[in-house]
Amino acid sequence: MKAIRFDYRTQKRLIIVLFTIIPVALLLVFSYYPLVKMVQYSLTNWDGFSPDSKFVGLANYKTIFTDPTYFSVFRTSLYYFVATFFQLGFALLFATILSFKVKFANFWKGVLFFPYLLNGVAIGFIFLYFYKQHGTLDTLLSFIGLKSQIHLWLGDRSINNISLAFTSIWRYTGFNFLIFLGAIQSVNPEVYEAAEMDGANRWNQFRFIILPSIKEIVFLNIILGVSGSLSVFDIPYIMTSGSNGTNTFVIQTIDTAFKYNKLGLASAMAIILLLIVVVVTVLQRIFTREKASR
Amino acid sequence: MHAHHFTIGTFFKYLLLVIGAVVAIVPILVVFLGSFKSNTEFLSTGVLSLPKHLDFSNYKTAFVNGQMLTGFKNTFLIFAISMVGKLLLGSAFAFAINRFNFKLKKPIMALFMVAMLIPAITSQVATFQIINAMGLFNKIWSVIVLNLGTDVISIYIFLQFLDGIPVSLDESAYLDGANYFQIFYKIILPNLKAPMVTILIISGVQIYNDFYNPFLYMPDPNLKVISTALFAFKGPYGTNWPVILAGVIIVILPILIVFLTLQKYIYNGVAGSVK
Numbered sequence: 001m002k003a004i005r006f007d008y009r010t011q012k013r014l015i016i017v018l019f020t021i022i023p024v025a026l027l028l029v030f031s032y033y034p035l036v037k038m039v040q041y042s043l044t045n046w047d048g049f050s051p052d053s054k055f056v057g058l059a060n061y062k063t064i065f066t067d068p069t070y071f072s073v074f075r076t077s078l079y080y081f082v083a084t085f086f087q088l089g090f091a092l093l094f095a096t097i098l099s100f101k102v103k104f105a106n107f108w109k110g111v112l113f114f115p116y117l118l119n120g121v122a123i124g125f126i127f128l129y130f131y132k133q134h135g136t137l138d139t140l141l142s143f144i145g146l147k148s149q150i151h152l153w154l155g156d157r158s159i160n161n162i163s164l165a166f167t168s169i170w171r172y173t174g175f176n177f178l179i180f181l182g183a184i185q186s187v188n189p190e191v192y193e194a195a196e197m198d199g200a201n202r203w204n205q206f207r208f209i210i211l212p213s214i215k216e217i218v219f220l221n222i223i224l225g226v227s228g229s230l231s232v233f234d235i236p237y238i239m240t241s242g243s244n245g246t247n248t249f250v251i252q253t254i255d256t257a258f259k260y261n262k263l264g265l266a267s268a269m270a271i272i273l274l275l276i277v278v279v280v281t282v283l284q285r286i287f288t289r290e291k292a293s294r
Numbered sequence: 295m296h297a298h299h300f301t302i303g304t305f306f307k308y309l310l311l312v313i314g315a316v317v318a319i320v321p322i323l324v325v326f327l328g329s330f331k332s333n334t335e336f337l338s339t340g341v342l343s344l345p346k347h348l349d350f351s352n353y354k355t356a357f358v359n360g361q362m363l364t365g366f367k368n369t370f371l372i373f374a375i376s377m378v379g380k381l382l383l384g385s386a387f388a389f390a391i392n393r394f395n396f397k398l399k400k401p402i403m404a405l406f407m408v409a410m411l412i413p414a415i416t417s418q419v420a421t422f423q424i425i426n427a428m429g430l431f432n433k434i435w436s437v438i439v440l441n442l443g444t445d446v447i448s449i450y451i452f453l454q455f456l457d458g459i460p461v462s463l464d465e466s467a468y469l470d471g472a473n474y475f476q477i478f479y480k481i482i483l484p485n486l487k488a489p490m491v492t493i494l495i496i497s498g499v500q501i502y503n504d505f506y507n508p509f510l511y512m513p514d515p516n517l518k519v520i521s522t523a524l525f526a527f528k529g530p531y532g533t534n535w536p537v538i539l540a541g542v543i544i545v546i547l548p549i550l551i552v553f554l555t556l557q558k559y560i561y562n563g564v565a566g567s568v569k
Contacts, residue, residue, distance in 0.1 A: 008473075008474070011473055011474045011475075012394055012474065015389075015390055015394070015474050015475070015478075016390050016394055016396050018386075019386040019387055019389060019390035020387055020390050020391070020402065022383055022387075023383050023384070023387045023449065024402060024405070026383075026439070026442055026443035027405060027406065027409055027443065027446075028405075029424065029443060030421060030424070030439070030440060030443030030444055031409040031412055031417070031443070031444060032405070032409070033420075033424060034417040034419075034420035034421045034424060035412065035417060035420070037420040037423065037424070038417060038419060038420040041419070041420060048423070090314070093310065094310075094311070094314055097307055097310060097311060100307075102307065102308075102311070103308075106557075108311050108314070108315060109561075110553070110557060111314075111315045111318050111319060112314055112315070112318055113561070114318065114550075114553060115318055115322075116564075117499055117503075117549050117553055117560070118503070118546060118549065119502065119503045119505070119520070119521055119524070119545050119546070119549070120503060120505050120521070121505050121521045121522075121524045121525045121545070122524060122542045122545045122546055125325075125524070125527070125538055125539075125541075125542045126321050126322060126325055126542060127321065129321075129324065129325060129328070129341075129535065129538075129539065130321045130324070134340075134341070135341060136320065136321060136324045136341050136342075139340055139341050139342055140342075143342075170317070170318070170321070174318075175564065178561060178564060178565055179565060182565045202303065227413065231413050231415055231416070233415055233506070234505055234506065238505075238525065238528075250415055250416070253416070253419065254418065254419075257418075257419045257422075258422075258510075263419060263423075266419045267419050267420065270416040270417065270418075270419050270420075273413070273416050274412065274413070274416050274417075277411065277413055277416075278411050278412075281411050282411075
């Protein structure tokens with residue numbers, strides 16, 4: 001009997017090693033090793049393919065902070081950051097409405113959430129079509145007599161980033177909406193009943209019951225908006241390829257690496273972005289933990 | 295007075311919902327309308343006008359010339375292999391972490407926690423070199439391996455769920471003479487169906503919509519996935535909108551069908567993934 005079965009200590013060891021080794025190896029190779037490599041590349045002028053490269057110290061970092069072509073792209077992130085607030089506002093509005101009794105609740109919920117599931121490339125084309133000359137937006141504007149307001153939505157530098165940021169709002173509002181709705185619905189319905197019996201109107205119910213119950217999660221989403229707006233990539237890449245001032249930091253990084261073959265410089269850019277995201281996330285963790293322990 | 299106030303409130307409630315729904319639907323609806331129009335009809339009519347007849351020839355062009363069958367085949371292959379890998383690796387890993395104590399447990403968990411902070415897109419610059427050095431560039435395995443290697447969320451979902459499966463279940467099997475492997479296969483795995491469905495849905499949507507990895511690592515036209523097949527419409531069909539629009543609808547349709555049939559699971563899965 002004992003000869004057939006490993007004793008439990010050996011079994012335990014075997015299981016621990018067998019069951020964890022592949023995920024840990026994958027994590028090290030695809031999450032941590034790239035980081036180490038990136039720090040290393042960022043100190044060189046490597047082009048990504050030639051056999052040798054030169055150590056250049058912090059020159060790449062200096063270029064990013066002094067050459068406006070690299071640093072100015074952070075300005076684009078501001079549009080997406082501001083958009084985050086609209087996105088959260090709309091999400092909160094609809095989550096609040098749908099947390100009360102509404103006819104066809106499932107239909108509204110489904111329609112508002114569905115855009116979040118769509119393929120980014122499909123969304124890119126949908127909004128290229130939406131914004132194109134004589135496209136959907138132009139047609140709607142002429143229809144309501146605002147023909148004079150028509151712009152080159154994706155070409156005109158004064159408005160193209162707003163057009164792209166709106167696309168991002170359209171895509172992600174459903175996600176925040178679903179999260180907020182879940183948080184609101186986790187409040188015991190008896191609380192609303194009691195409030196209603198006490199004569200609280202909808203506004204007071206919102207202020208004193210709904211808002212406190214989702215304050216934390218709204219705050220968390222604002223913080224996520226910071227890292228989100230810094231790492232915007234696919235919508236502007238697919239729709240405008242980052243032209244006419246719609247370049248984001250990530251598009252710039254990817255182009256620097258793979259189009260202009262400045263892998264060292266691109267690595268330095270990635271490291272800077274990574275540091276910002278990590279600092280923001282850590283601050284958020286500290287803040288929410290403090291709140292939770294209070 | 296009170297009743298009057300109530301009706302105005304109701305009116306605004308539904309007005310806002312209708313506006314929200316129109317904003318969400320109209321951009322997709324006009325794409326649907328345009329996808330049936332012939333080129334001349336498209337140029338001579340407005341975007342909001344209905345097509346004269348239901349002509350599927352744009353769909354045929356998009357599907358055949360756009361190599362969308364290749365796209366669906368590759369996407370499905372990546373999905374199937376990645377999911378088997380994620381579910382097996384994730385559940386086994388979570389089992390070992392949740393049920394046993396060992397020296398490296400805490401450092402390993404810390405590694406996984408910290409990895410969540412790293413935005414995948416920023417490290418592509420170096421990941422590319424690694425994939426290339428492994429000889430996986432322009433192979434379907436590049437994307438599969440990356441799907442497996444950067445997946446922390448499924449592990450968390452499994453871990454969370456395992457907390458709720460009582461250890462007494464393992465113990466009674468153990469007393470009946472089962473070894474740990476049998477406990478995992480016969481006791482734990484059958485109990486993990488719910489988190490598996492959640493992961494299947496979240497990762498499924500993610501893999502179906504993934505554009506960046508296939509775009510960067512598999513430029514070979516035979517390795518097109520659904521996103522890159524659609525993206526390729528940008529060049530040759532630059533001005534042929536009806537065909538592009540048909541392509542967009544072809545890509546959206548499977549997601550719409552899945553959404554309509556699995557709505558509840560999708561809501562729970564998406565909401566559960568952020569906890």
